[in-house]
Amino acid sequence: MWPVTKCNWRFVVSGAGGGGNDVQWCFSQVKGAIDDDVAEADIISTVEFNHSGELLATGDKGGRVVIFQQETENKSQSQFRSEYNVYSTFQSHEPEFDYLKSLEIEEKINKIRWLPQKNAAQFLLSTNDKTIKLWKISERDKRPEGYNLKEEDGRYRDAATITTLRVPVFRPMDLMVEASPRRVFANAHTYHINSISVNSDNETYLSADDLRINLWHLEITDRSFNIVDIKPANMEELTEVITAAEFHPHQCNTFVYSSSKGTIRLCDMRASALCDKHSKLFEEPEDPSNRSFFSEIISSISDVKFSHNGRYMMTRDYLSVKIWDLNMENRPVETYQVHEYLRSKLCSLYENDCIFDKFECCWNGNDSVVMTGSYNNFFRMLDRSQRRDVTLEASRESCKPRQVLKPRRVCAGGKRKKDEISVDSLDFNKKILHTAWHPQENIIAVATTNNLYIFQEKVN
Amino acid sequence: MAGAEGDDSLYPIAVLIDELRNEDVQLRLNSIKKLSTIALALGVERTRTELLPFLTDTIYDEDEVLLALAEQLGSFTVLVGGPEFVHNLLPPLESLATVEETVVRDKAVESLRKISQEHSPVDLEVHFVPLVKRLASGDWFTSRTSACGLFSVCYPRVSSSVKADIRQHFRTLCSDDTPMVRRAAASKLGEFAKVLELDYVKSDIIPLFTALASDEQDSVRLLAVEAGVSIATLLPQEDLEALVMATLRQAAEDKSWRVRYMVADKFSELQKAVGPEITKTDLVPAFQNLLKDCEAEVRAAAANKVKVFCENLPEDSRETIIMTHILPCVKELVSDTNQHVKSALASVIMSLSTILGKDNTVEHLLPLFLVQLKDECPEVRLNIISNLDCVNEVIGIRQLSQSLLPAIVELAEDAKWRVRLAIIEYMPLLAGQLGVEFFDEKLNSLCMAWLIDHVFAIREAATCNLMKLVEKFGAVWAQNTIVPKVLGMANDSNYLHRMTTLFCINALSEVCGQEITTKHMLPVVLKMSTDQVANVRFNVARSLQKIGPVLDSSALQAEVKPVLEKLATDQDMDVKYFALEAISVLALA
DSSP: OOOHHHHTTTTOOOOTTSOSSSOOEEEEEEESOOSSSOOGGGOEEEEEEOTTSSEEEEEETTSEEEEEEEOOOOGGGTTSOOOEEEEEEEEOOOOEEETTTTEEEOOOOOEEEEOOOOSSSEEEEEEOSSOEEEEEEEEEEEEEEOOSSBOTTSOBOOGGGOOSOOOOEEEEEEEEEEEEEEEEEOSOOSSOOOEEEEOTTSSEEEEEOSSEEEEEETTOOSOOEEEEEOOOSSGGGOOOOEEEEEEOSSOTTEEEEEETTSOEEEEETTTOSSOOSOSEEEOOOOOGGGOOTTHHHHHSOOEEEEOTTSSEEEEEOSSEEEEEETTOOSSOSEEEESOGGGGGGHHHHHHTTGGGOOOOEEEOTTSSEEEEEOBTTEEEEEETTTTEEEEEEOOGGGOSTTOBOOOOEEEOSSSOOTTEEEGGGOOTTSBOOEEEEOSSSSEEEEEOSSOEEEEEEOOO | OTTTTOHHHHHHHHHHHHHTTOSSHHHHHHHHHTHHHHHHHHHHHHIIIIIHHHHHTGGGSOHHHHHHHHHHHTTOTGGGTSGGGGGGGHHHHHHHTTSSOHHHHHHHHHHHHHHHTTSOHHHIIIIIHHHHHHHHTOSSHHHHHHHHTTHHHHGGGSOHHHHHHHHHHHHHHHTOSSHHHHHHHHHHHHHHHHHSOHHHIIIIIHHHHHHHHTOSSHHHHHHHHHHHHHHHHHSOHHHHIIIIIHHHHHHHTOSSHHHHHHHHHTHHHHHHHHHHHHIIIIIHHHHHHHHTOSSHHHHHHHHHTHHHHHHTSOGGGHHHHIIIIIHHHHHHHHTOSOHHHHHHHHHHHTTHHHHHHHHHIIIIIHHHHHHHHTOSSHHHHHHHHHTHHHHHHHHOTHHHHHHHHHHHHHHHTOSSHHHHHHHHHHHHHHHHHHHHHHIIIIIHHHHHHHTTOSSHHHHHHHHHHHHHHHHHHOHHHIIIIIHHHHHHGGGOSSHHHHHHHHHHHHHHHHHHOHHHIIIIIHHHHHHGGGOSSHHHHHHHHHHHHHHGGGSOHHHIIIIIHHHHHHHTTOSSHHHHHHHHHHHHHTTOO
16 A cells, blocks of 8 residues: 555545635536547547647547637636637648558557747647657738739730739738648657657657657758667567656756656766666665556556656656656655556456556646546546645536536445445546646646547636 | 830740749749849839839748748849849848748848848948847747847948947847757857957857857757867967866866767867867867767767877877877777777778888787778778778788788678678779789689679679779780680670670770770670570670770671671560661661
8 A cells, every 4th residue: 555644635625616726627618529429530649738828739549630729818808718719720640551561550649749939830749650740830811912914813814915014912811820741750660659759959859669769850850869779689578668758848968768667767868879778767666565467557657747847757657646856766756646446446447458548647837736637537636735636527517618627536435425426337438548737827628538628727 | 124025025924923923832933943034024123112022921932932032032132223222132031031941041041141241331230230130139039040140241341339239139149048049159159259359259259158168958068169169260379278278178078978079070170279289288188088988979070080180289299199198099999899989990090100100000000900900890891991002101011911811801702792892992992002913812813703793783893893903904914814704704604694794895895905805805795696695685786886996997897797787687676776776876887
């Protein structure tokens, strides 16, 4: 069992009307189709705010990227923040077939990462299993008018009537948002890409697959540098894979990658060109009393994220979220149980493959609260400073504008209290894998299977 | 001017203008490339008032169109009415200097730098400098990076108050929030320093250099190294120690290997910039450290510089420094764990012998060459062999020949055909240095063996190699040693080898001269015209065409013509084709 000191706030949830933390979350918007039968292509596979929070991008299994834009502040409704509306939709990846390996390459968008803004246009990287693409999203509000040889509607003029030359003139038009592919970074990954991360130097980024991490220059597509390679000479000896990787938010030379064995390695690119030797290894010794057949599976890290200030990193494994101080390698500084009540259900979760679900996690703008998803369309808010947590639900039932989300509680065994949900009635097909937090404000985006919920802080 | 000449002359221009906004990128690109034609037809007035405003708004276009536009505008001065109106070109170039695509921005900056020279001093202050300031204080870093490249072109030609202003703007950019801008500033720091007055270099540039060289971003620090080299060339010798050396020393020991790599890569320039005294006191130990660096990339970059560094050492102490400081490091590198390091070293190590003279070479360098000749990596061995000429001049190649031979034989039989190809290319050089006797004895059989290699590229290179050998050793040698062997292959059972005979004859006929060609080669070629493989037959036709000019006319008429005529009636159409071609080229019809 986890240390007692951490248990005594684990299930502290204030009564109805309160919240796990001081913020009261209320419904803002839901995107996506309402009908129950879900098209495979519509399943959301990644959610990401840009650096200002003005834009929110989602990627789906159909290879599409949808970008939502926050409407500019409306003074008459100042108590309620503006909504996100569709800004641009484009097909980022198409299904492909690798004829040499006889492999289908899915179009599913695995990750989206925004680049820091460099001019009036916005740029993002999107990736499927094999190919990373750099997209430019730009606005156009002028178009040229005036031809010499034809009318604006396309009818040709009699060439004999041309006596003077006309130079076209730009005239205002309705705003048009264009997404155009600028770079395609292909053919560098043998295995499936699980992460991309832009460096703070603004000119390089990394891409990680199961066994390797490559470093790219954003303007160079025909070569990348391999910086980590954990592929053993003999694949039979393979014992772990890379599950996620991220650059430090400020130190351009530092990145981390997590493994299926529950460890995180921090590498310093200054030390050498090939980062096979890590400079720090974050690992918590396993509690022998807790060991079971599933120990290794549930300790696999599904996501790793640096805090905005760069001091901490957060990892998500199957049952918990851990916060690590970069200066302390032997144990996390904080451990939060996400859904400890599932520990007794691991066998059935193994049978229905749910145990392999890759939950992501995210920080709020000032690193005081973290969020991650669970089953039954529940998601968890873990308040670090107040050591409180709350479970909320993204559901159609609480979809009224500005409706405050009620905390949910799961009965962990024993007698079920009023308002509690029994573990057996949780729906494991409804899971929240992908969430995102606005970089400055209390606005969150939560992806259920094919819907995107946007919640925000209730402002009185 | 427009309008006056009527429809005929206007039509093509009208098409060009319309295609500026065609849906097809290629057509737009064509139109942009003929922008000067359009401008000429419109006249200077309309170019200024209509065409340029249109182009200023065209920034939504594809990169290649924008790139072409940025380039065109750099030579547009005449078309807008000469230097008096050149500032009209600034608005479109300003908007191009803010696009996200680096190549376009760089081209726009290049054009801006070009037209800045066409501004009068007054226009420069009234129009150009404000543009630079606008870019330098732009919201987006794309415009600020572009600004960095424009300071140095306007600085020398403006009044001192504006100069102060420009320096201030440059300072601001050096401490910009985004690493992109700091990188751009760092890369232009040296260039900007060159146009500044020496006092300002000391008071302004040095602090900026020191700050950039200790930037938190590796990518900024490594660019500062290059700037440091340029700045060092500007400063008087006595100021170097106080102003730049501390920073440069720090760069050579930077925590990041990329920065140290940059120092190693720029080492020769640095050496020239700081002069002999500082080289002795500072650079020699720094160079030793780089040669022993823990990162292979750094060691390889430093190893590449060994020759130039040693050459440029002050003459009075050169030999001592090399023998006591550099050579021990070099000895370690010979057995480095990384093959790139060893091969970088192998490409320069031989040239040390010219600097060290005969005795040192025999005593100290020769053992190293011999180790490298036995290296497991073929590239290392090749690099040694390809530089043999340096050693030959100092100690003669004989000293090496005993070890050379096994190395050459091993490379000649390497499993990778590219390695075999590389060694073939050095054969003529080796033959020249080892002499004909040694060659006949040891290497001739290798050269012949390549002729029957199973890779065509090797057979082809071997053919070419024979030609070069004959050029070196002469026709008599050819007749005695290689021609019999080549002609012998004409009876080989493998048609590929029979064709090799033909290819060799093609290559050799000219260098061997008329007599050998007519007496020995021609009969073989003619005999092969009845070969049962069509590929051989049409190559006979091609060979005859090739060697025809070497033969005299009687041989052509009496022997070549009947054979070609017969081949021209061959049942294979390729044979017919090449026979007819040869007949017409040799004018035998």
